[in-house]
Amino acid sequence: MANHSSSASESRFMQHHFVDADQQFDAAKMGMWIFLVTEILFFGGLFAAYVVYRLWYPELFTLASEELNTLWGGVNTVVLIGSSLTVAMAIKSAQLNQKKNIAINLGITLALAGVFMVIKYFEWTHKFHLGIFPGEFYSFEGIDHPKANIFFSLYYLMTGLHGIHVVIGMGLMAWLLWRSLKGHFNSEYYTPVEITGLYWHLVDIIWIFLFPLFYLID
Amino acid sequence: MDTAESSSTLNKIQVQRFKPDDNPDKHYLNEETGLWSWLTTVDHKKIGIMYLASITFFFFIGGLMALLVRTELWTPAKTFIEANTYNQLFTLHGAVMIFLFLVPSVPAALGNFILPLQLGAKDVAFPRLNLLSYYLYLAGSFIAVYAIFSGGIDTGWTFYTPYSSSTGGAVTTMTFGVFVIGFSSILTGVNFITTIHKMRAPGLTWDKLPLFCWGLYATSIIQILATPVLAITLALVAMERILGIGIFDPALGGDPVLYQHFFWFYSHPAVYIMIVPGFGVVSEIISTFSKKHIFGYWAIALSSLAIAFIGFLVWGHHMFVSGQATLASMVFSFLTFLVGIPTGIKMFNWTATLYKGSIKLASPLLYIFGFFFLFLVGGLTGIVLGSIALDVHLHDTYYVVAHFHFVMVGGMVMAFLAGLHYWWPKITGKMYNETMAKIACGIIFVGFNVTFLPQFVMGSQGMPRRYFNYIEQFQPFHQVSTIGSYILGLGFLMVFYYLVKSIYRGKQAPANPWGSRALEWQISAMPPLHNFHHTPVIINGPYDYHKPMEEFQLGLAESGNGHGHDVEVTKEGEDLSAE
Numbered sequence: 001m002a003n004h005s006s007s008a009s010e011s012r013f014m015q016h017h018f019v020d021a022d023q024q025f026d027a028a029k030m031g032m033w034i035f036l037v038t039e040i041l042f043f044g045g046l047f048a049a050y051v052v053y054r055l056w057y058p059e060l061f062t063l064a065s066e067e068l069n070t071l072w073g074g075v076n077t078v079v080l081i082g083s084s085l086t087v088a089m090a091i092k093s094a095q096l097n098q099k100k101n102i103a104i105n106l107g108i109t110l111a112l113a114g115v116f117m118v119i120k121y122f123e124w125t126h127k128f129h130l131g132i133f134p135g136e137f138y139s140f141e142g143i144d145h146p147k148a149n150i151f152f153s154l155y156y157l158m159t160g161l162h163g164i165h166v167v168i169g170m171g172l173m174a175w176l177l178w179r180s181l182k183g184h185f186n187s188e189y190y191t192p193v194e195i196t197g198l199y200w201h202l203v204d205i206i207w208i209f210l211f212p213l214f215y216l217i218d
Numbered sequence: 219m220d221t222a223e224s225s226s227t228l229n230k231i232q233v234q235r236f237k238p239d240d241n242p243d244k245h246y247l248n249e250e251t252g253l254w255s256w257l258t259t260v261d262h263k264k265i266g267i268m269y270l271a272s273i274t275f276f277f278f279i280g281g282l283m284a285l286l287v288r289t290e291l292w293t294p295a296k297t298f299i300e301a302n303t304y305n306q307l308f309t310l311h312g313a314v315m316i317f318l319f320l321v322p323s324v325p326a327a328l329g330n331f332i333l334p335l336q337l338g339a340k341d342v343a344f345p346r347l348n349l350l351s352y353y354l355y356l357a358g359s360f361i362a363v364y365a366i367f368s369g370g371i372d373t374g375w376t377f378y379t380p381y382s383s384s385t386g387g388a389v390t391t392m393t394f395g396v397f398v399i400g401f402s403s404i405l406t407g408v409n410f411i412t413t414i415h416k417m418r419a420p421g422l423t424w425d426k427l428p429l430f431c432w433g434l435y436a437t438s439i440i441q442i443l444a445t446p447v448l449a450i451t452l453a454l455v456a457m458e459r460i461l462g463i464g465i466f467d468p469a470l471g472g473d474p475v476l477y478q479h480f481f482w483f484y485s486h487p488a489v490y491i492m493i494v495p496g497f498g499v500v501s502e503i504i505s506t507f508s509k510k511h512i513f514g515y516w517a518i519a520l521s522s523l524a525i526a527f528i529g530f531l532v533w534g535h536h537m538f539v540s541g542q543a544t545l546a547s548m549v550f551s552f553l554t555f556l557v558g559i560p561t562g563i564k565m566f567n568w569t570a571t572l573y574k575g576s577i578k579l580a581s582p583l584l585y586i587f588g589f590f591f592l593f594l595v596g597g598l599t600g601i602v603l604g605s606i607a608l609d610v611h612l613h614d615t616y617y618v619v620a621h622f623h624f625v626m627v628g629g630m631v632m633a634f635l636a637g638l639h640y641w642w643p644k645i646t647g648k649m650y651n652e653t654m655a656k657i658a659c660g661i662i663f664v665g666f667n668v669t670f671l672p673q674f675v676m677g678s679q680g681m682p683r684r685y686f687n688y689i690e691q692f693q694p695f696h697q698v699s700t701i702g703s704y705i706l707g708l709g710f711l712m713v714f715y716y717l718v719k720s721i722y723r724g725k726q727a728p729a730n731p732w733g734s735r736a737l738e739w740q741i742s743a744m745p746p747l748h749n750f751h752h753t754p755v756i757i758n759g760p761y762d763y764h765k766p767m768e769e770f771q772l773g774l775a776e777s778g779n780g781h782g783h784d785v786e787v788t789k790e791g792e793d794l795s796a797e
Contacts, residue, residue, distance in 0.1 A: 016748070017341035017417075027343040027416040034408045038446045045450035045480055049465055052476060136462030136470065147471040153463035157454070 032195040064151040065217035073215040083112035094190035232775035238729035245744035260345035266331030280314035305372035312375030324495035335738035338419025338754040343412040358399030365391035379466035383458040393452040407441030421756035433498020436522035448484030482533035496633030507583040508575025514567035521560035554604035581655035585636035592628025617677025647744040648724030662709035668702025
């Protein structure tokens, strides 16, 4: 997959225990793919809980879903998909050795992730304002169902865990941006951009599942 | 890699023999010294040793708790500690032994040290991640220890809801500790899988991979697939306690059985994390000490993967009496029986390897023989517990306790000790006292059986596990069991004594004391800092005892890497005379 040939001069980021840059790149990429598998199982537990409770209380999910704002959820979906595009463009820029574009694209990605979190913040605080808290703190009267708290427990857990991943991703993007401004990345070496991109796509994909499962029920 | 370039290297690799140095001046322990070099090391060998020291510490902590529990059970009523203390002790014994000792024992301690050596690599794929795994393990352990002192936990190591979400004490802290340790376990799994895929030496094809590596590979797959589910489950328990989310709490509309499904989806495969790497150790030692090619290489390698796979489909056998559907119980019971097949395949192949071998009964092999007897009992009683009707009777009795101790202590601890004795000369460069090792092995074997055989009997007669008080008819069994636990403890102390003594007083070990053909024995007695001074080239399998030793000590003649996994090493270009 790597475009660089092993005969080229080895990058200064080459670690001692690899025989060449190709091996380092392939190992890093594979490691990230395996890590993504663990992430899917990590979220998988919550998705399994979602399936169980939706089967038990289907009418609750229809009712409670109306409290979520589809418009802002949709905007957030577009924002995240856009950020996935820009991170892919950052990788492409690295492969084409366009060093300035790497930084620009990473910067846009970071900004879009920030927009996502701001919208999320307003969604959550609006619900807190109504008394929609998770679990036993739930005090909203507007949904005529005795187990309404369960839906919102799942909502807060799953979007919250996803939000934590977005924040971690923002930290990684900021780090990459800093490194790219120092000129660390070029077509010979862009492993961190590539594997962070993989992570970012996963965060995006999980949201693409969360959005219809919570916002788009009927 | 450029195709033309690699095809030009094909058939042209120049190899020469590198004889291992029996007494090297420089090795991985004296090239970089000082405390700081240990704390910041990214060397897989030093990290392995740090794991080894940590798990030994926790093994003795957990063992001490076991002895206190056994002592308390000397009389039917209170012997010397309160019921609540007793509950905390057995909980911590289980949690410490499983999360802090057994799970990291063979993979993180021995595996870290041996895996890159067996692959002919300078290190694991991600050395810094490896160090992070260790520190996460340490941090998680400290959090768990802190939980013990800040209120304690009395839920049993299984943290069943709704009890765990309502009882007092430090359950939230403990689950957080286990969560962090789980993260360490996941990262080790990611690291090992990538290492096995990407870091193999030239010529080391999948069919020449040592079976210990196959065992670690299967274990790592379980670690990366199962551990995240435990992590999210324990996070949910913590949320249940902090926010009252109600997912597992029937009072809030939740379902406690869902917790059990989640928990056992991890914890049953985790049982295989605690035994499959042991299988790998057994395969290595059996072949080395019978001086014979391992019987059924692929059967053993693939049965590890089969166990890992089936292990994900049997979690429901922990829940036969939890009110799951009868049909589900029947399916889980059937699938549980299936695990016996790959396990049986291994046992028969190991026995067949011994057949007509030239057997040298050194202490590692003696521990393996102990493993055979004890694990066989543990495995077969597992089949008994997997049958629904019997399980309803035996569920939560001492029969279950005896069963999993036969598998985990009789199986994994014996395999771990065997591996420790086998690789000790490579790790420390010293030989331990062989006579004492054999005596200790005998004491452990006897002590173990005296401890746990009576538990089968009283379990089948209805003695429930985890009880503080019991009726008087069980007292003789409990007393025999308690005496056995003291003998067992003595055996472990002996092992500790002579192994530590060997570091200071032991004879210098040669590079290859067992005459093994495996790659980790073809380097100096204590490995060099970066494992190999040359790039090793593999033309024979690790169990090809019918071939001469010099064919196993080959490396690239010139510096350069000769790497890329499409390079085929043929014997044409080799030059055995060069030295």
